[in-house]
Amino acid sequence: MNQYKDFATELVEMLGNENVKIDEPMKKHTSFRVGGPVDILITPQSFEQVKGAIKFCRKNLIPYFIMGNGSNLLVKDGGVRGVIIKLCNLDKIETKEERITAQGGVLLSRVSNEAVKNCLTGFEFASGIPGSVGGALTMNAGAYNGEVSQVIENALVIDKEGNLITLNKEQLELGYRISSIMKKNYTVLEATFKFNKGDYEKIIGRINDLTRRRREKQPLEYPSAGSTFKRPEGYFAAKLIEDSGLKGVHVGDAEVSKKHSGFIINKGNAAAKDILDLIQIVKDTVKEKFNVDLHTEVMIIGEDI
Structure with missing residues (x-):
């Protein structure tokens, strides 16, 4: 009810x-x-x-x-x-010289396209990340040796009491999949990124290369939330999962991708419970075989039926 x-x-x-x-x-x-x-x-x-x-x-x-x-x-x-x-309707974006200011609901792909259009380099790594500016900044999203912390200048956030606060790069406390935004439960309304001028052909070439690598190595044809687990210190989650013999293991239509074991995918009609049960199987198996604790990168909310 x-x-x-x-x-x-x-x-x-x-x-x-x-x-x-x-x-x-x-x-x-x-x-x-x-x-x-x-x-x-x-x-x-x-x-x-x-x-x-x-x-x-x-x-x-x-x-x-x-x-x-x-x-x-x-x-x-x-x-x-x-x-x-x-926050999908917070979608305004503006470029001034080497800075791009984007509201929290703007998709990273739009920021990337804006950077390309203005010959700005430094955001190529994010061209294929499906998240929004707010989410990416909250978790310091990254890929292919790049992450948001390398290009962020400042952010406008709102706290739980409704106060607007501007945070500089240092105050954002960006680490591996963590930030002061996450710790203090702030909400990103807007972020300003600072880039460098670059060569258009080199920027496009880098994006095309990363796009090709993503398509070859990641199961983009299935619904997922990207990398399911954070990288444990000193290890790679996907290798631990693969070495545990878990590639292709499934619960209902939830499956550890055969293409990239760091991804849990929905092959069609998976329920959230199927995905959660499979996450637990992966955690338990990796712990048993390698004594390593895996922690989810994906955020889990809501109630069971």
Whole structure:
């Protein structure tokens, strides 16, 4: 039973009917294509609306969760109680000389395209990462020896009380899949990246090379959340999983990819429970064989059925 449905009317007045959905299936909003319904999903159009939504939820004691593109999110089959604030409509982007400022809902691919258009180098590594600016900054996303910390200059965030705060690079405390944003439960409204001028042909060549490598090595044809596990210190998660004989192991339609064992994929009709059960099998097996603890990179929210 959706105990928060009665609050939807006030949220519609605040955000407009088109930006409020009741009992919305989260499988529509995550790259894993699984997940039960959230009581209320809202998509604010401005910083002020985000601020208003957070204050409204806190005032009415409504649990809330803020998401970006859903590319690193696993929602359980029972769904999510309360409100999910999805930042997809914070999608403005601006370039001034060697700096690109992008709102939290802008996809990394758009930032990459903007950099290419302006002959700016330093963001090639992110061209194939499916996340948003907010999510990428929160977890200091990276690939192919590049990460957000190398190019970020500052960020505008909002805290749990609705205060706007500008954080410089040092204050962001960016480490391996961690940041002060994650530690303090901030929400990224906007980020400014600083690049260097580069050669257009070299930038395009690097992006094309990384795109080819991704297609060859990653199971991009199936729904997933990218790398399922963080890299344990001194090891590679994918190698530990492969050396444990887990490639191709499946629970229902959830499978450890035969192409890249660091990915758990949805081969069609997996439930969130299938993915979670498979994650546990991988963790237990790697622990037993190598005495290494694996930790998920993907964020898990919601309730079981």
